[in-house]
Amino acid sequence: MEVSSNETRPQFGNRYLENVDEVFKHNAWDNVSWDTEQEEAAKSKVMNNSQILFTQEYVYSLEENASKHWDAFYDIHQNRFFKDRHWLFTEFPELAPDHTSAPVSVHSQNSSSSDNDSKCDTHKLNYLENTKRVIFEIGCGVGNTIFPILQYSQDPNLFIYGCDFSSKAIDIIKGNPSYDVNRCNVFVLDATLPEWDVPFPHNSLDIVVLIFVLSAIEPKK
Numbered sequence: 001m002e003v004s005s006n007e008t009r010p011q012f013g014n015r016y017l018e019n020v021d022e023v024f025k026h027n028a029w030d031n032v033s034w035d036t037e038q039e040e041a042a043k044s045k046v047m048n049n050s051q052i053l054f055t056q057e058y059v060y061s062l063e064e065n066a067s068k069h070w071d072a073f074y075d076i077h078q079n080r081f082f083k084d085r086h087w088l089f090t091e092f093p094e095l096a097p098d099h100t101s102a103p104v105s106v107h108s109q110n111s112s113s114s115d116n117d118s119k120c121d122t123h124k125l126n127y128l129e130n131t132k133r134v135i136f137e138i139g140c141g142v143g144n145t146i147f148p149i150l151q152y153s154q155d156p157n158l159f160i161y162g163c164d165f166s167s168k169a170i171d172i173i174k175g176n177p178s179y180d181v182n183r184c185n186v187f188v189l190d191a192t193l194p195e196w197d198v199p200f201p202h203n204s205l206d207i208v209v210l211i212f213v214l215s216a217i218e219p220k221k
Contacts, residue, residue, distance in 0.1 A: 027087075063218060067190070070166035079142040079172050085211070086148050095135070095207065096153035132157040136205045138191050139213035140164050143173040150183055161200055163189035192221040 017029045034042070054062075062069070089096050133155060137145055140162030149160060164170055165188060173179055173186045185199055191213070 067165045067167070070164075071168040074142065074166055074168040074172060079144075079176070082141060082144045084144045084148045086152075088145065088148060089152060095209075096149050096155075133159070133206050134200070134204055135160045135207045135209060136200070137162040137209040137211075138189075139210060139216075140169070140173070140186060141166075142169050143176060143179075143186075145209060145211060146173070146184055146186070147176065147178050150178065150180070158183065160184040161198075161205075162186040163191065163198070165190045192217055 015026050015028070015030045017023060017032065135149065135158070137160065140146055141164055143162070146160050146162050149158075160183065162173070162184065163186065167188050170186050170188050179186075187199060189196060189198065
């Protein structure tokens with residue numbers, strides 16, 4: 001008898017640490033409460049780490065050259081540094097439902113388009129009109145989220161957009177044998193800019209994915 005994925009991988013909210021010897025069984029546990037000693041130890045670590053600060057000039061340089069640093073990182077590591085996020089579907093099963101349960105798009109397919117929609121070419125617009133679900137990942141890196149979703153999803157009408165501000169990361173995705181222009185489209189974008197140039201119409205997305213992105217953006221932005 002085949003064991004379902006729900007039995008082999010506990011769903012979110014059901015991973016309780018009842019035996020301390022099994023602490024490394026999962027990379028996260030649910031409903032864990034810190035005691036006072038643990039909380040004070042964490043605050044102490046934060047205070048110690050906060051005592052050493054970079055100069056304003058160095059911080060400015062990091063911000064201004066962030067994309068270059070990521071390009072250099074991916075030049076060295078290519079797609080070997082981060083692992084594909086197969087765990088996503090344990091926490092967020094709606095990312096890859098099967099084709100029989102794929103929800104209808106939350107936006108109207110006949111909604112009016114803005115002037116910016118003209119930036120989308122005919123192929124992309126025609127494809128988008130026929131899709132039921134559209135996912136957009138901000139900070140897609142080299143595809144560690146996009147490719148697992150495309151691999152596991154049985155929804156033939158799923159289309160994924162992805163952006164990253166590292167042009168090298170985007171090049172690596174496009175060079176992956178699993179990259180299929182009929183199912184996904186990735187492009188370079190600095191998500192901190194006030195104006196975006198994107199290849200999809202306004203109000204056309206069902207799910208937006210941001211993983212380890214907001215924490216990497218300077219709070220003032």
